Amino acid sequence: MNSLNINPKACRLARREIDESELNRRLSDQLQAHIASCPACRAFRDERTRLRQLVGSLEPVTAPADFDVRLRARIAAERQRPERASLFPHFLVSTPVMAAAAVIVMLAASIVWFTERNGKQSPNVAQRGEALERQRNGEASTASKETNPKPASDANSTKTTEMRDQAATVNGGSRDLNRKPNPSVTAKGRTPSREFAVEPAQVIKQTPDSPGEISLSAPNKPLVVSVEDNRGATHKILLPPVSFGAQQLVDNRIPVSSSNSRSW
Amino acid sequence: MRTLTSIEELDFAAPAMAAPVMVQRVSDHALLEGTLAGDEDAFAELVGRYRNQITRYIYRMTNDYDGAVDLAQETFIRVYRAAARYQTTHAFSTYIYRIATNLAISELRKRKRRRLVSLTGLLASDEGQEARDFNPPDDRPLQDVSLVELERRTTVQRAIATLPEKYRAPLVLRDVEGKSYDEIASILSTSEGTVKSRINRARNFLRDKMRSYVQGV
Numbered sequence: 001m002n003s004l005n006i007n008p009k010a011c012r013l014a015r016r017e018i019d020e021s022e023l024n025r026r027l028s029d030q031l032q033a034h035i036a037s038c039p040a041c042r043a044f045r046d047e048r049t050r051l052r053q054l055v056g057s058l059e060p061v062t063a064p065a066d067f068d069v070r071l072r073a074r075i076a077a078e079r080q081r082p083e084r085a086s087l088f089p090h091f092l093v094s095t096p097v098m099a100a101a102a103v104i105v106m107l108a109a110s111i112v113w114f115t116e117r118n119g120k121q122s123p124n125v126a127q128r129g130e131a132l133e134r135q136r137n138g139e140a141s142t143a144s145k146e147t148n149p150k151p152a153s154d155a156n157s158t159k160t161t162e163m164r165d166q167a168a169t170v171n172g173g174s175r176d177l178n179r180k181p182n183p184s185v186t187a188k189g190r191t192p193s194r195e196f197a198v199e200p201a202q203v204i205k206q207t208p209d210s211p212g213e214i215s216l217s218a219p220n221k222p223l224v225v226s227v228e229d230n231r232g233a234t235h236k237i238l239l240p241p242v243s244f245g246a247q248q249l250v251d252n253r254i255p256v257s258s259s260n261s262r263s264w
Numbered sequence: 265m266r267t268l269t270s271i272e273e274l275d276f277a278a279p280a281m282a283a284p285v286m287v288q289r290v291s292d293h294a295l296l297e298g299t300l301a302g303d304e305d306a307f308a309e310l311v312g313r314y315r316n317q318i319t320r321y322i323y324r325m326t327n328d329y330d331g332a333v334d335l336a337q338e339t340f341i342r343v344y345r346a347a348a349r350y351q352t353t354h355a356f357s358t359y360i361y362r363i364a365t366n367l368a369i370s371e372l373r374k375r376k377r378r379r380l381v382s383l384t385g386l387l388a389s390d391e392g393q394e395a396r397d398f399n400p401p402d403d404r405p406l407q408d409v410s411l412v413e414l415e416r417r418t419t420v421q422r423a424i425a426t427l428p429e430k431y432r433a434p435l436v437l438r439d440v441e442g443k444s445y446d447e448i449a450s451i452l453s454t455s456e457g458t459v460k461s462r463i464n465r466a467r468n469f470l471r472d473k474m475r476s477y478v479q480g481v
Contacts, residue, residue, distance in 0.1 A: 019464050020445070050478050051471055054420050055439040061320040064333060068311060071337045075344060 010034055014041045023052050292356035300347045311340055314357070317441065318364050324436045325368035327425040335371060339364045354450055361443075361451045365433055372429050416477060423473040431466035434459050439467075 014034045018041070021027060027035070027045075035042045064070075223239040290309070298306025318339055323332035342363050343350075350359065424432060433452060437443045438459075449456045471478050 019467070020460060047471060047478055048467065051467055051474070052439050054416070054474065054477060055424070055435070055470070056442075057417075058324070058420060058440065059417055061316075061323050061329070061332075063315040063319040063336065067315050067319070067333065067337070068308065071311060071340055074337060074341060078341065078345075 011038060011041055014038070015044055018045050018048055023049070023056065293352050296343075296347055296350055296356060299344065307344060310343070310356075314360055315340070318360065321361065321436060321441055322364055322368045324421075324424060324440050325365075325429075325432060326371055327421060331371065335367045336364070338367055342367075355447070358447055358450045361437070361441075362453070365451055369429050369433065419474060419477065420470075423470050426473065427466055427469055431462050431469065434462045435466035435470070438463050 011034075014031055017027070017031050035045055221241050223241070225237040225239060227235045227237065229235070290306075292310065292313070295306040295310045299310065315336060319332055319336040322335045322339075323329055326332055326335070339360060343360060350356075424436065427435060434448050437448045437451060438445070443451070445456050445459050448459045452459065
């Protein structure tokens, strides 16, 4: 019988039962039989019993006598304290929510950055180009009306134009000499700003004054020129991008040394 | 003074026997409902029932009496505040012990972050690390029995304080507070098997720490 009782599995079961049993409660007959025949499990039971007695025999701890009074005071103080109106509920400022918000912000920033980057490389930004074109025309018309009374809404743009005019005067108009004049800008003495960033394809019509000649600003990207002849046929011409270094040659700028009106 | 003329008069004059008053213990749920209705006495009764248990439990967990009293009061304040949200699916004792456990564990984690070690907790160590033996037990026999008892209790309390928090809570609930495995599982929001396993490991840990006491019998 002892050989049946004393085996690793029986000992494991017996020790589990000892561990899970209530302290000072009679063990099952089967377990008692096993303990009687197994010195190791008997030692384990004695050890566990002693340990639980030690832990359970700690000095009694009671709440202090003024526990209730202090508790009432704290509750009363909490009642009287005006509730601070939090801008954000507590769960909104918890760590997981903050982390999620940070991830969303980073994702949004990445999307915006990629969109901007792709947008600059894409030729299909006609709307932005049109807006820029309208802005230029508007500035030009504003500059031409400098002597006229201006409405309050145009005050800022007019002021900017005046400042630009002053700068151009100081520089003696040398910058104008270095640049090819933009046909769309007709203001006298005005320095047109030129953006070498992405611009939309412009619709350019041949002017009757100079037949057979059109002027294109060279962007820094491949340019497709679509020409429609009188018979309705469309011809496409692909122009390679012109780098900034080649821009001077294309623009036929006057060398600095040959300019007499340059003032520094 | 009127004189008695018969024994019957004496019987009638005798004070009536007070009817036996059945003192029925009001349930915790009823007291909490009373608290919710604004009955301060009901809440005071509830506090009276649990203040010692909760203070003792938090003290065993944190090994700091003043802090334990503060946290016990915070436990009751939370019960008071959340009385409207209390659901009767669990026993109230489970509910209040769960609040106390959360507060105690939160306090232990705060201490760990601050690296704040109390004088009584100098033996405490991080999870899985060996405790520092700041005050090694003196093997010489002590003169006074009460001193021996004090030394033994201090050693046990320190040994409990060295337990990792995940083992400390179930061990204290089981061996100090005498809770059942089922109740401990509810308080700690875990399974009964996990509770049994953690208690077993906690006891093995304590046995190694207090080998001289456990084997000294």
